[in-house]
Amino acid sequence: MPGDHSSKQYDLDLEAIRSKVLSMGGLVESQFNAAIECFRGGNAARCDEVIKNDESVNRLEVALDDACSHLIVKRQPAANDLRMVIATLKVITDLERVGDESTKIARTAKALHERGLVGVLNHYESIRLMANTSAELLHDALDAFARLDHKQAVRIIGQDAVIDHEFGAVLRAMITFMMEDPRTISTALDTLWVAKAIERIGDHAKNIAEYVIYVVEGRDIRHTDYVQTQKAS
Amino acid sequence: MPGDHSSKQYDLDLEAIRSKVLSMGGLVESQFNAAIECFRGGNAARCDEVIKNDESVNRLEVALDDACSHLIVKRQPAANDLRMVIATLKVITDLERVGDESTKIARTAKALHERGLVGVLNHYESIRLMANTSAELLHDALDAFARLDHKQAVRIIGQDAVIDHEFGAVLRAMITFMMEDPRTISTALDTLWVAKAIERIGDHAKNIAEYVIYVVEGRDIRHTDYVQTQKAS
Known part of the structure; x- marks a missing residue:
């Protein structure tokens, strides 16, 4: 049984780790934003920067x-x-995967630049909404983790359907492009890979929110109808 | 410091957990195989079964x-x-995600069945190779985890490029279908989602292999050029 002293030391050590996890979260958020910026039309050097920063x-x-x-x-x-x-430990894994998805977006953006294809489709607008939603969910999830805010975590988990809906809109837009002009197929697919990566980032935000509830509630609400129950009550 | 007795108890407890993780691995492997079977042309009831089993x-x-x-x-x-x-703990998370990807494959297969589209494209053959590779990697990764086989883990990590290569082949095949007949676009996209899910399962196998090396080596080889070094030596 740890005494008062070692329990206090535990709190200090834990706080130091949590603060570094939040820094990691900040880095990963800026990687995601930069990757979306690249997709909109940043230069190839900016894409390389995002890819390089993944090492950090x-x-x-x-x-x-x-x-x-x-x-x-x-x-x-x-x-x-x-x-x-x-x-x-689990939040750290999710944040690293958000970093991976951001790198994938930057790589796709770079490939589009190299083929001179940025802006050929009106693909940015169809992606923007999704990216904003996912970025907001990620930010809110980190905030909920910092403050152990149970209510906010529940709200984040409920937002899953929004991302799905927005992904559906991107998908329909891309199918229309491809149907109208088969020469756009390759570029439309690249846009869909970006949309998939953004959807994944939303999933990771949701995972983080679930861990917040696990800490606060002391129970594991993953894969239960807990969120439905909370919304209904 | 735990004495001999509690250390022995620790070993027994750990062994019990490891054995259950391997059972979970077996379940997840059979979910993946069943999902691929559904995609090839199983019936809708079989798809529902895979989706339902994800709860376990x-x-x-x-x-x-x-x-x-x-x-x-x-x-x-x-x-x-x-x-x-x-x-x-980390292996468990990866296995659960393999279960999720298998469910996604089953859902896509079910949607194709419902639209009467199974076998409309020659999509199964283009998927089969990828699915076999990923299933083998997953099986070998679980085996490496069971036996803490460091060599096998290193070999698994080196197989990443194989999956990427096979995904490239599926992608090219689907682009050809879509170019030749825009009416196939929607079905070809469904096939690509399945290919993405299979690719992810390969990634999870690789993650599991990395954790094996982490345990055996007592060092964290993720994100290092460790595998390259091992292959060169």
């Missing part, structure tokens, strides 16, 4: 996983405290 | 996360032992 995201993942693991061994947290560390 | 995968995820967490609190493992528990 990856380094943070490894360092933070390590910090969590050290914390467990050194401070031997009780069940309640451990829940936060496990949630943090 | 989800329940296993929650139960196993919980078991890992209890193990840490009860047995307070030292750094080396903890590494295995953390790797197990």
Whole structure:
């Protein structure tokens, strides 16, 4: 049983890790925004920058996983405290994957630039709405994680249908382009890969929100009808 | 410091968890195979079965996360032992996502059935190769996790390019269909979503292999050129 002193030290160590996870979140958010900027028409150098910066995201993942693991061994947290560390470990994985998706968007944007195809389709507008929704969900999920805001987490999980709906709109727009002019097929597919990546980023935001609820509630609400129940009540 | 007795108990508890993770792996493998079977031309009832079985995968995820967490609190493992528990927690997340991707394949297959479109394109052959590769990688990754086989894990990580190559082949085949007959666009896109899901399953197999190396080597090789170095030596 840790005494008061080591329990206080535990809190300090945990707070240091949480603050670094939030920095990682900030980096990943700016990677996503930059990638969307590239897709809209940034230059190839900007795309390369996003791709290069993913290394920093990856380094943070490894360092933070390590910090969590050290914390467990050194401070031997009780069940309640451990829940936060496990949630943090899972949040780190999701953030790293958001970094990966942002890199994929930047790579696609770069390929479009190289083929001189940026702006050939009116693809940006159809993507913008989705990107805004996902960026907002990611931001709100990190905020909910920082403040352990249970209500906000529940709200985020309920937004899944919005992204699905917006993806459907992109899909229909791209099918129309392809039907009208088969020469646009390749570019339309690139746009759809970007839309898929944005959809994934929304999924990761939802995962983060679920971990917040897991910490706050001390119960695992993944794969339950918990959110429906909360909305109905 | 745990004594001999509690250390032995730790080993037993850990072994029980590992064995359940492997059962979860087996379930997830059969979900993936069944989903591909559905895509080839199974009936709608079979698709529903895959979708329904995902609930069992989800329940296993929650139960196993919980078991890992209890193990840490009860047995307070030292750094080396903890590494295995953390790797197990991450493997569980990857397996659950493989279940999700399999469900997505089954849903797409069901939609194709409902539109009477199975076999309209020669899409199965173009998918088969990819599905076989991913299924093999997943199987080998679980096997490497069971036996903590470091060599096999390294080999799995090196197979990434194979899946990418096979995805490229599916993509080209689908673009050809769409160019030749724009009425096939919607069905070709469905095939591409299935291909993406299969690609993801390959990624999860790779993640599992990375966790095996993390446990065996006691170092985090994610995002390093470790695999290149091993292959060169």
